[in-house]
Amino acid sequence: MDARIGISGEKYGGRGLALRPESVKVPLWIVVAGLLGRWLTRSITSIIRRPGIWLPAVLLVIPIRATGPLGLFLPLFALGSTLAGWAKLAPESFRRVVAWPVRSTIRRTFVYRRMWQPAMVTCGLDARVVDQQYLPQLGPVRSTGNVDRVQVRMLPGQILEDYAEQAERLAMTLDAVECRVRTGQKHGQVELWFLVNDPLREMVPTFDADESPDLEALPVALREDAKTYHLRLRGNHVLVVGATGAGKGSVLWSLVWSLQGALRAGSAHLWVLDPKGGMEFAAGAPLFERYCYGDQDAEHPLEVRSYELAFARFLEAAVSVMRDRQSRLRGVTRLHEPTTDDPLIVVFVDELASLTAYVNDRDAKARIKAALSLLLSQGRAVGVVVVAALQDPRKDVLPFRDLFPTRIALRLTEPEQVDMTLGDGARRRGALCDRISEGLPGIGYVVLDGVAEPVRVRFPFISDDDIRLLAGPPNLRLIDGGDVA
Missing domain, CATH: 3.40.50.300 (P-loop containing nucleotide triphosphate hydrolases)
Structure with a gap:
């Protein structure tokens, strides 16, 4: 192992302990292949988990290839009627399977991903080592009509209380009414609950x-x-x-x-x-x-x-x-x-x-x-x-x-x-x-x-x-x- 060790003390010239562990050299093509494989796996998994996104596209492609562009109107009408009927007859399952997954994707792409870096920087949750900036990793977003549940992978050395202290700033930066900090599903994760619309302002029926x-x-x-x-x-x-x-x-x-x-x-x-x-x-x-x-x-x-x-x-x-x-x-x-x-x-x-x-x-x-x-x-x-x-x-x-x-x-x-x-x-x-x-x-x-x-x-x-x-x-x-x- 290639390592250099210096022990603090007069005998060794007062040098502090310095340890450089052995480094492993990996070819560039293996790194690129690994990154592409991880991205492809995540993309396929995300698509499979969201049938409300890819299923309509499949239903549209089949008649277009069979009958040409003129066959687009009928499946569009059928799809719209099906979704409208689904939303009318079974609103809860429609929201769970279609509306909320679509909203989750939109909110993650156009709200949280777009504002993630300024939010982390202004709230002091980023880290900088030499000239390299590190941000907490934005994970999946599960959205309902009122609350966005955002999974976040914390940086090494961060704890849940670091995010709890910045909850008000996070809510203000990401245009939410309130932000609550909860323990994540895995070790090293935190879940941020952003209240987007407040249903509790209206009187609750019995x-x-x-x-x-x-x-x-x-x-x-x-x-x-x-x-x-x-x-x-x-x-x-x-x-x-x-x-x-x-x-x-x-x-x-x-x-x-x-x-x-x-x-x-x-x-x-x-x-x-x-x-x-x-x-x-x-x-x-x-x-x-x-x-x-x-x-x-x-x-x-x-x-x-x-x-x-x-x-x-x-x-x-x-x-x-x-x-x-x-x-x-x-x-x-x-x-x-x-x-x-x-x-x-x-x-x-x-x-x-x-x-x-x-x-x-x-x-x-x-x-x-x-x-x-x-x-x-x-x-x-x-x-x-x-x-x-x-x-x-x-x-x-x-x-x-x-x-x-x-x-x-x-x-x-x-x-x-x-x-x-x-x-x-x-x-x-x-x-x-x-x-x-x-x-x-x-x-x-x-x-x-x-x-x-x-x-x-x-x-x-x-x-x-x-x-x-x-x-x-x-x-x-x-x-x-x-x-x-």
Whole structure:
């Protein structure tokens, strides 16, 4: 091996370590043949994967060769009619097979390839060694009507955070509304999601409720790529954080709406704790198995301690169910399977801070904290899950927020609150909750445990009329905190 080694030190004249590995000389024709072969392979693969591009060309060439140019009109008319009928009768498959692949090719060629070098240079993501400039490699582009998903091969030494820090500049340079940075499919890759059109600016309609809903994939929101977002409820706890008017009620009622089939069948029960005196959930009370709204004791109407203890008793009842199921399911299964005889219990808590930070009675506060800690740490496996909402995500208000595997952040008032809610680095990866407009309630970002990338969604607005229609005539079985027959 041809190598020169110099070791730093006085004995060797103070020279630093210099290593030149052995070089292999390859004939020029082999290099050219290899490059042509790689280009040809990629081209053939790309053509095969996009039938919406090459199939029309084949259908046009055949009649032209058979009948001449005059035979061009009939296949053009047939092709246009076929595509129009396809788009009308099966729009989803048409978009997936034809429209989106064509759009992907156009966007990659005329937007990203054309602007790639200036975008990388102005954002500081290029590298220069001596006089040679190196750029991150632009990979495939998968485009929908709203989002372009751009695969990028990073340069050696770059990490995902380098691109996350430049997300706003990338969006501005490439004429997108927003840019979100996500982990690529392969090592050394990063995926840039460019939001081109924002479907979440329009009000989202309610989703069709299934009579037998999948408790691991409930349709509750619309994603920014115009696809339905499905939320897992079985074996999960959900935390919803948002400022006043951000749309926390939309999140909670969207869950109730998607659960209505299971509620009617009896495979899911709602236990609702509404510390705001029933202002949020009273209209849907007939749907609930248990409902605690903190009504004051008739004999002591001014005694705050009476309804704070009611909150504690309500949560302790859920702990009792959890303990009973642990005894029955121990050694049988590691995850509870909901049935009509043993339903999934969903504990809804609106304004969680009223139970953790604003409780005056010490005994009630200690009991509430102990019950919540047990439910959040042990309840998922036995089918007792918690869905909680609050406005202030600070640690002293919610000391156990890390026990919620799914966290949803709506509009927040301060940038620091984003990472408090969703985890460190969430805002840098695109969860700009503090920039959500007050005129767009229900928009937020969802983060799952173990998945760093936030997903931007919008929840539908469930009106009071929708709630009354959903609840039906009053038929309450039990209300804690107030006697209702």
